[in-house]
Amino acid sequence: MHSFRYVDGSLKCEGVDLTSVAESVGTPAYVYSAETIRGNYRRLDAALAPLSDRMICYAMKANSNLSVLNLLVKEGAGFDIVSGGELYRVLRAGGRADRCTFAGVGKTAEEIDYALRQGIYSFNVESEEELERINEVAGRAGLVAPIAIRVNPDVDAPTHKYISTGKSKNKFGIGLDRAASVYARAASLPHLRIKGLQTHIGSQILKAPPFAEAITKLTPLVLELKSAYGLEFFSIGGGVGIVYHDSLESGDPAWWDSGSGERLTPEAYAAEVVEPLKVLGLRILFEPGRFIVGNAGVLLSTVLYRKSTPTKNFVVVDAGMNDLIRPALYEGHHEIEPLVQPTSATLEKVDVVGPVCESGDFFAQDREVPVLSPGDRIALMSAGAYGFVMSSTYNARPLLPEVLVEGDKATVVRERQTWDDLIRGEKIPD
Numbered sequence: 001m002h003s004f005r006y007v008d009g010s011l012k013c014e015g016v017d018l019t020s021v022a023e024s025v026g027t028p029a030y031v032y033s034a035e036t037i038r039g040n041y042r043r044l045d046a047a048l049a050p051l052s053d054r055m056i057c058y059a060m061k062a063n064s065n066l067s068v069l070n071l072l073v074k075e076g077a078g079f080d081i082v083s084g085g086e087l088y089r090v091l092r093a094g095g096r097a098d099r100c101t102f103a104g105v106g107k108t109a110e111e112i113d114y115a116l117r118q119g120i121y122s123f124n125v126e127s128e129e130e131l132e133r134i135n136e137v138a139g140r141a142g143l144v145a146p147i148a149i150r151v152n153p154d155v156d157a158p159t160h161k162y163i164s165t166g167k168s169k170n171k172f173g174i175g176l177d178r179a180a181s182v183y184a185r186a187a188s189l190p191h192l193r194i195k196g197l198q199t200h201i202g203s204q205i206l207k208a209p210p211f212a213e214a215i216t217k218l219t220p221l222v223l224e225l226k227s228a229y230g231l232e233f234f235s236i237g238g239g240v241g242i243v244y245h246d247s248l249e250s251g252d253p254a255w256w257d258s259g260s261g262e263r264l265t266p267e268a269y270a271a272e273v274v275e276p277l278k279v280l281g282l283r284i285l286f287e288p289g290r291f292i293v294g295n296a297g298v299l300l301s302t303v304l305y306r307k308s309t310p311t312k313n314f315v316v317v318d319a320g321m322n323d324l325i326r327p328a329l330y331e332g333h334h335e336i337e338p339l340v341q342p343t344s345a346t347l348e349k350v351d352v353v354g355p356v357c358e359s360g361d362f363f364a365q366d367r368e369v370p371v372l373s374p375g376d377r378i379a380l381m382s383a384g385a386y387g388f389v390m391s392s393t394y395n396a397r398p399l400l401p402e403v404l405v406e407g408d409k410a411t412v413v414r415e416r417q418t419w420d421d422l423i424r425g426e427k428i429p430d
């Protein structure tokens with residue numbers, strides 16, 4: 001559910017008319033709804049309330065704007081981080097290191113040292129070599145590193161191949177067959193403290209059973225480790241998917257109850273995972289990223305040109321794949337909604353493309369959309385997760401501004417980059 005809807009013919013985010021945002025900050029621009037982010041967090045937390053000892057660690061790689069992090073700090077969230085830079089962001093947003101778990105297959109010694117000195121909750125370790133490295137760094141710092149091992153349950157969760165992580169062919173985690181011996185090794189290292197077990201089966205998963213299957217497969221190991229080493233937590237990771245199609249309808253609570261479309265509600269997710277998780281008798285961590293912010297953001301863009309070839313009609317817009325790479329990278333779908341509600345129901349089949357010099361620079365291919373003319377403004381819906389954070393300055397295009405809406409108020413929470421920003425730090429040799 002989310003807070004984007006047409007009111008009197010204008011697309012609004014909460015109480016703010018998106019056309020007025022486009023006029024004041026220009027396009028392209030990202031806009032986020034504070035109410036939606038908070039609502040998603042609270043709804044998930046409420047669904048998981050039967051687990052009295054739980055911690056929701058927002059996977060901030062999905063959207064790491066300081067204002068978004070600060071909003072979640074105020075809700076009581078922890079954070080799942082994947083780099084030293086992300087920890088720095090959490091601290092600058094007012095968050096606490098001791099509510100951060102540090103994931104990722106390639107942590108550097110510098111990042112490990114920084115996270116350790118800041119006092120993070122746990123390192124989620126992805127390989128035996130990483131375990132040795134953390135032990136070394138902790139030894140040098142005279143500290144003990146809290147660790148969990150990421151175990152790959154070899155569960156097939158249906159999603160795009162680039163965002164599936166829980167199969168043995170993926171680069172993530174340690175195989176279930178080897179996990180016990182890696183824990184034994186961890187227990188023998190003097191500068192480590194075993195604190196938990198972590199798993200994450202993938203992203204944009206719209207069915208609950210694979211999560212339960214992962215828990216069930218890991219339960220014997222978790223119980224064994226609990227009695228051997230006194231585990232404190234189990235993390236089931238993130239991965240709860242969102243609705244990308246029907247994105248305006250999906251803002252309406254009634255639509256969620258109507259049973260139409262493929263969706264995974266927090267309640268359906270909780271119904272499947274709470275019982276198997278309770279059995280573990282541990283603190284349970286959740287690491288949702290996309291679920292919290294995905295439907296809470298849109299990318300505003302303006303139509304520049306129309307162009308036809310003998311086989312295609314193109315609509316060229318001012319946002320590009322450097323601003324939102326999901327369609328090019330994962331065949332991601334974003335609904336396209338004009339900021340001024342069309343008065344005619346006529347649709348035409350077009351490709352909506354950006355200005356970047358790549359054939360992969362498209363937002364829609366052969367899609368029926370309302371008739372769009374130069375100057376019309378559109379919203380690419382559900383762009384709050386893996387949107388701005390994955391953007392680049394490819395083609396020397398400055399990074400976009402980000403706007404946070406709260407009720408009737410819109411705040412620019414990140415300025416648009418300038419051309420001077422683009423060349424900052426560069427130099428021509430003497």
Ligand SMILES: *Cc1c(COP(=O)(O)O)cnc(C)c1O
Pocket residue numbers: 059061062080103104200202203204237238239240287288289290291
């Ligand atoms: C990416 C990631 C997440 C978040 O995934 P979503 O699909 O955005 O919920 C959680 N945990 C880990 C370890 C991740 O790598």
